[in-house]
Amino acid sequence: MKLQRIGLVLLVVLLLGSVGAASAAEKVIFTDGLEKIDPVTKLPQGWTIFSQNNGDAGSPSADIVRSGKYSWFMDDPDNTVSLGIRSPRIPAEAGKLYRASAYVYTMAVTTNVYIEFWDAAGKRIVAEAVKQSVRNEWEELSITKEAPAGTASVSVILYSQQLNKGVQYFDDVTIVQLD
Numbered sequence: 001m002k003l004q005r006i007g008l009v010l011l012v013v014l015l016l017g018s019v020g021a022a023s024a025a026e027k028v029i030f031t032d033g034l035e036k037i038d039p040v041t042k043l044p045q046g047w048t049i050f051s052q053n054n055g056d057a058g059s060p061s062a063d064i065v066r067s068g069k070y071s072w073f074m075d076d077p078d079n080t081v082s083l084g085i086r087s088p089r090i091p092a093e094a095g096k097l098y099r100a101s102a103y104v105y106t107m108a109v110t111t112n113v114y115i116e117f118w119d120a121a122g123k124r125i126v127a128e129a130v131k132q133s134v135r136n137e138w139e140e141l142s143i144t145k146e147a148p149a150g151t152a153s154v155s156v157i158l159y160s161q162q163l164n165k166g167v168q169y170f171d172d173v174t175i176v177q178l179d
Helices: 003-024
Strands: 026-031 050-052 058-061 071-076 083-086 097-106 111-118 124-131 139-146 155-158 166-177
Touching: 026 139, 050 155, 071 083, 071 155, 097 111, 097 155, 111 139, 111 166, 124 155, 155 166
Parallel strands: none
Antiparallel strands: 026 166, 050 083, 058 071, 071 166, 083 155, 097 139, 097 166, 111 124, 111 155
16 A cells, blocks of 8 residues: 555656656747737837738727736728737747747637748748637637748737738737747
8 A cells, every 4th residue: 555655656746747847848938918008109018010900900908808907909890901910029049949829819800820930130031820710719829830040030920811800809929939
């Protein structure tokens, strides 16, 4: 009986050790709940407009929130233009794996989360997106990509496509280095 307990304790210790090792391989390099709004740009601090509809790139909202007090709300009233905001560029290394993710709540549109890689001169090397698959509930959109040769930084775009018309919310954006 005593040997069984010792064996069980050792098993638990080994399992906990492996969980710690797995999470140690993930390094959060950017996280933003989209709570802090720049008084000048009216965007989340450090973010820029990727595309806009008549000067509108969204706004903070307390209506539908995943965490904190606010989410980022985009109302895309026109299917001839797109809306989007881009995160700050975060230092990154070529050959490393990165995961960009954001939580999305959409009503009737196709919402995208992009990961972008940039070179040292500020030229975008590559961008890739993932689309939401559910409506009327929070869904984590996540995309993992290896940083290509020449990468100096990585960023995220929260985006409503040109052909969309409708409402969407974004919250809890992260970029994680996986290796």
